[in-house]
Amino acid sequence: MKSAVIVFPGSNCDRDLAVAFERASGKKSAMVWHKDVTLPDGLDVIGIPGGFSFGDYLRCGAIAARSPICRAVVDFANRGGHVLGICNGFQVLTETGLLPGALMRNSGLKFVCKDIDLTVETANSAFTNAYEKGQSIRIPIAHHDGNYVASDDLAARLKAEGRVAFTYQNNPNGSVADIAGILSENRRVLGMMPHPERLNDAQLGGTDGSLMFRSLVQSFVTA
Amino acid sequence: MKARVFVTLKSGVLDPQGEAVKHSLGTLGFSGVNGVRQGKVIELDLAETDAAKAEAAVRDMCAKLLANSVIENYSVEILA
Secondary structure (H helix, E strand, C coil): CCEEEEEECCCCCCHHHHHHHHHHHHCCCCCEEECCCCCCCCCCCEEEECEHHHHHHHCCCCCHHHCCCHHHHHHHHHCCEEHHHHHHHHHHHHHCCCCCEEECCCCCCCCCCEEEEECCCCCCCCCCCCCCCEEEEEEEEECCCCEECHHHHHHHHHHHCCEEEEEEEEEEECCHHHHHEEECCCCEEEEEEHHHHHHCCCHHHHHCCCHHHHHHHHHHCCC | CCCEEEEECCCCCCCHHHHHHHHHHHHCCCCCCCCCCCCCEEEEEECCCHHHHHHHHHHHHHHHHHHCCEEEEEEEEEEE
């Protein structure tokens, strides 16, 4: 599996994400700077990491989504490429329009940083096939703006199409329908607020996140 | 030519910050505040001297960056 991680000024989970890709695949992940205009050839998956790109100025992810490399990421996704956006990466993906809806200030107004329990809502994606539908997993969140907003119609459609990837068991931020992560229509773009790359090593507290990276590697080995 | 952009949340989109401000106003004794919605004002200093062209350009900026049409509305004021 050939992976790349996009790095913006203010990204702070880029290295953790690269380590997660590398451990699962055994191959080095390419770090791609936001001012680059092209991606490395032959990529299977692009990761958009957590952090505070451009200081969250204007809106979270708004400036990053208009950076030169994001044009290449959108083209990659539109050609059927796989893109994983975590936390700020999810915010960036909604700002590019690759994923619907938006992320707003947590309903409790506070930054929330803790391990939380998620339910895996679908195993039908390259990101979640090593999980089981209905499985309960523990993954950390760390965000101030993770309140997923979608119209009732959109939320119902995401659910009906099986595009809700993860839900919160105890909603920490006010997200509509407890949504923690969603898939694009072709199921190849995943955005999620929780950080699977942060529970990817037993010595760091757990390995529930590592299954996501194993899912990806399995998908691209058999593909 | 200067322009001012007002970005506001669409009706129906919950505004937790506005709610917190409303609560705080109540705590300070300002009764009768039925609702608070928080938004943004963005001031632009433009090289353009034609008001119609300036407004068209600023509306394009709003659509492409300054506002997120999923959750926000915007209005544009061109100042002399």
